[in-house]
Amino acid sequence: MVEVLKNVRVLEMGTFITGPAAGMLLADLGAEVIKIENPKDGDPFRAFKGELYSPHFQTYNRNKRSITLNTKDEADLAILDRMIADADVFIQNFRPGVADRLGVGADRLQAINPRLVYCAISGFGATGPDKDRPAFDTVAQAASGFLRLLVNPEHPRVVGPAIADAITGFYAAYGILGALNERHSTGKGRKVEVSMLEAMCHFNLDDFTHYFSEDMVMTPYSRPHVSQSYVFACKDGKWIALHMSSPAKFWESLAEAVGHPEMLQDPRFGDRLSRIGHYEDVVAYLAPLFLTATRAEWCDRLALNEVPHSPVQSPAEILATPQARHLELEVSALHPDPAKEAFRSIRSPVSFDGERSLTITAPPLLGADDATVKAAYQVDTDPRKARPA
Numbered sequence: 001m002v003e004v005l006k007n008v009r010v011l012e013m014g015t016f017i018t019g020p021a022a023g024m025l026l027a028d029l030g031a032e033v034i035k036i037e038n039p040k041d042g043d044p045f046r047a048f049k050g051e052l053y054s055p056h057f058q059t060y061n062r063n064k065r066s067i068t069l070n071t072k073d074e075a076d077l078a079i080l081d082r083m084i085a086d087a088d089v090f091i092q093n094f095r096p097g098v099a100d101r102l103g104v105g106a107d108r109l110q111a112i113n114p115r116l117v118y119c120a121i122s123g124f125g126a127t128g129p130d131k132d133r134p135a136f137d138t139v140a141q142a143a144s145g146f147l148r149l150l151v152n153p154e155h156p157r158v159v160g161p162a163i164a165d166a167i168t169g170f171y172a173a174y175g176i177l178g179a180l181n182e183r184h185s186t187g188k189g190r191k192v193e194v195s196m197l198e199a200m201c202h203f204n205l206d207d208f209t210h211y212f213s214e215d216m217v218m219t220p221y222s223r224p225h226v227s228q229s230y231v232f233a234c235k236d237g238k239w240i241a242l243h244m245s246s247p248a249k250f251w252e253s254l255a256e257a258v259g260h261p262e263m264l265q266d267p268r269f270g271d272r273l274s275r276i277g278h279y280e281d282v283v284a285y286l287a288p289l290f291l292t293a294t295r296a297e298w299c300d301r302l303a304l305n306e307v308p309h310s311p312v313q314s315p316a317e318i319l320a321t322p323q324a325r326h327l328e329l330e331v332s333a334l335h336p337d338p339a340k341e342a343f344r345s346i347r348s349p350v351s352f353d354g355e356r357s358l359t360i361t362a363p364p365l366l367g368a369d370d371a372t373v374k375a376a377y378q379v380d381t382d383p384r385k386a387r388p389a
Contacts, residue, residue: 001030001063001357001358001360002351002355002357003029004030004352005029005030005031006030008026008030008032008089008180009031009032009087009088009089010023010027010087010088010090010091011034011036011080011084011087012033012034012036012064012092013104014043014091014092014093014121015044015093016044016093016165017045017056017060017137017165017166018093018121018168018169018196019091019092019093019169020035020043020060020061021168021172021173022091022119022121022169022170022172023035023061023091024061024062024063024169025169025170026173026176026177027064028062028063028348028357029350031088033063033065034064034065034067034083034369035064035065035066035364036068036069036080037067037068037069037367038068038070039068039070041366042366043057045057045060052365052366053363057363058343058363060169061363061364062343062345062360062362062363063361065364065368066364066365066367066369067370067373067374068366071102071104072102072103079374079377079378080103080104081112082377083373084112084113084116086113086377088117089116089118089176089180090104090109090116090119092104092120092121094120095122095123095134096122096127096131110191113189114188115183115187115189117176117180117183117190117192118190118191118192119172119175119191119192119193120191121168121169121193121194121196122193123135123139123195123197124196124197125195126193126195130197135195135196137162137164137165137196138158138164139196140164140165140168140199140200141158143200144200144201144203145201145204145208146163146164146203149204149220149222149223152220153219153220164199165196167199167200168194168196168199168200171194171198172194175194176192178192179192206218210222225279226276227243228242228243228244228245228246228275228276228279229241229242229244232287233291234290234291234298235291235293235294235297236294236295238294238295238311238312239295239312240295240298240299240309241309241310241311241312242302242307242308242309244308245308246272248272251264251269251275253305253306253307254302254305256305257298257301257302257304257307258289258290258301260289263285268282269281295311296311328347328356329346329347330346331344331345331346331347331359332344333345333360333361337365347360
């Protein structure tokens with residue numbers, strides 16, 4: 001692993017996705033991340049088919065250690081306080097007010113360690129009329145306007161992965177890194193706050209910018225029309241995606257690839273603005289053509305003509321591609337349960353000086369590091385002591 005955050009110690013009391021995602025991003029860069037969990041059943045995202053190691057939990061908790069603490073218990077809170085004195089970062093994604101009730105509010109923890117970067121993630125913000133509203137991924141997508149751009153108006157259904165959760169985790173890690181950098185010169189930590197609503201409104205900036213600059217309310221089809229993006233079904237039922245953008249050469253090459261160079265003589269398809277205005281006509285013209293050959297055949301034709309395209313792929317298909325193998329996207333580690341096969345994941349996408357992070361550790365079992373981590377902090381000593389070895 002390339003450890004650009006080596007010697008950064010992170011304590012994460014995150015559950016579900018936003019907090020754990022932030023912790024994992026720091027862990028992927030080499031930070032030591034200790035996940036602090038409820039002794040009974042840990043992060044609620046663990047539960048799956050009677051076990052505590054769900055695919056969802058695995059997604060956001062690699063490269064971490066796990067200990068169990070009940071901060072309502074005086075002895076456990078004392079252990080946490082000693083750990084806080086040693087830590088660089090603390091992450092929590094509780095509803096506003098819950099951290100204080102658990103004894104892990106920013107004021108108390110930063111009084112123990114003024115250098116601590118404290119990150120609080122919420123749904124709608126720590127203050128304001130909506131601060132107590134429950135927020136999950138779909139709620140944040142809808143509240144920020146982002147969901148409006150994903151839903152088919154004729155068949156409204158929530159689609160896709162937990163984008164708002166993951167994106168909020170990214171923004172939290174981004175804020176933490178900024179505060180850590182500032183601490184080099186000030187010697188003091190910061191309270192970093194991010195809400196799902198704020199994160200997704202910023203992520204949805206293009207929507208707002210069109211509103212601010214042109215008084216335009218975008219629709220699910222606005223960007224695909226302007227970017228001239230398409231998905232077509234092929235003869236074998238598989239899908240292929242095209243992103244034709246602006247250059248005329250892409251359309252000239254596509255017309256050659258589909259065997260209809262004359263299509264660009266049609267006034268509906270002759271230039272970019274015409275194609276944007278007649279987007280559905282373009283689809284109606286091209287869709288039957290793509291049904292005449294398999295996806296693999298179309299990929300060969302389009303590649304030969306340098307048309308921007310990709311098959312719409314499954315995980316297995318992606319991992320089998322020469323490019324994915326060349327980039328060493330798949331990484332693995334020993335599974336914490338020796339009876340099970342290796343833990344597999346996708347590596348961090350960031351390389352440093354051409355070096356990729358190919359080494360990972362599997363997400364921990366609940367309390368897997370209780371003995372080693374708690375023992376290091378069990379002794380009754382000055383909380384400002386140096387870090388244990």
